[in-house]
Amino acid sequence: MAKCWETRGCDEEMQATCPHNLPGHQCPTKCAFAQCGRPSHKLTTDPDLIFDPCPDRSAAMKEECTICEFFLVNGPKVGDSLKEG
Numbered sequence: 001m002a003k004c005w006e007t008r009g010c011d012e013e014m015q016a017t018c019p020h021n022l023p024g025h026q027c028p029t030k031c032a033f034a035q036c037g038r039p040s041h042k043l044t045t046d047p048d049l050i051f052d053p054c055p056d057r058s059a060a061m062k063e064e065c066t067i068c069e070f071f072l073v074n075g076p077k078v079g080d081s082l083k084e085g
Contacts, residue, residue: 005065009033026063034062044069
């Protein structure tokens with residue numbers, strides 16, 4: 001099962017025409033379909049989390065995840081893919 005930060009909020013038909021559905025492009029926070037309604041979602045204002053260099057923000061499909069406490073604490077860390085290989 002995909003983790004919340006690995007999925008976009010829109011269906012396949014919408015993704016086919018979306019300009020953000022490109023490798024390396026995140027869904028912007030202004031997109032209505034990028035809003036997270038999961039109970040684990042919690043925006044953070046904690047500077048220690050926001051400026052932590054360890055979370056791999058490039059793994060998030062949605063820009064909103066990059067300021068979500070759940071993602072910053074539980075998401076992949078920079079260098080994790082090197083450890084798996």
